[in-house]
Amino acid sequence: MKTFSSIQELQAFKGMEAGPSEWHRVTQEEVNLFADATGDHQWIHVDPERARRESPFGGPVAHGFFTLSLLPMLTERITLVHGLKSRVNYGLDKVRFTAPVPVGAKLRIRATLQTVDDEGAGGVKVAWLVTFEIEGGDKPVCVALSLAKLYF
Structure with a gap:
């Protein structure tokens, strides 16, 4: 875990x-709950039998936006900023879903700090x-520029 105590750090x-980060296993239950929360019940995500028969991926895959929704949880496992009054999600730039995430797979993140603007x-x-x-993958499954505002 990388910790920060100041803007200078x-x-x-x-x-x-x-x-x-640590690995996080994607479960069918999580995918189904995400489908319920978003209304996206496409069979490729929520019907394992049909996905095994008809999907080009050989089974159910997580929604791209589900993968992206793991960002806050996984970020908290790799960075900690002490002394914050608040942290506000400012948005995302250049999001790409570059490979499927099969249900049952394990995900983790790495994050490179690009900018710190006053x-x-x-x-x-x-x-x-x-x-x-x-x-076990040979390429990323998602790449995104995550933006946040931090108030000390």
Whole structure:
């Protein structure tokens, strides 16, 4: 876990990588709950038997947005900023789902700090290039530029 206690420590970390996180196994239950929460019940995600028969992936796969939704949980496992009054999600740039995530697979992230921009009044906007990896995979399954505002 990489910890930070000041804006200066964040700035000094630019260009460096935090992680990898611990592995997180993607379960069918999680995928089904995500489908219920979003209304996206496409069979390739929620019908394991049909997915095994008809899918080009040989079984059910997680929604791309489900994979992305693991970002906050996995980020908390690789970075900690002490002394924050608040952290606000500012958005995402350049999100790509570069490979499928089969149900049952294990995911983890790595994150490289790209920018730390002064927002005034004790705040900074940070951009992390986040790469989601699948255990045994030869390429990332998702890559995104994650933006947040941190207030000290």
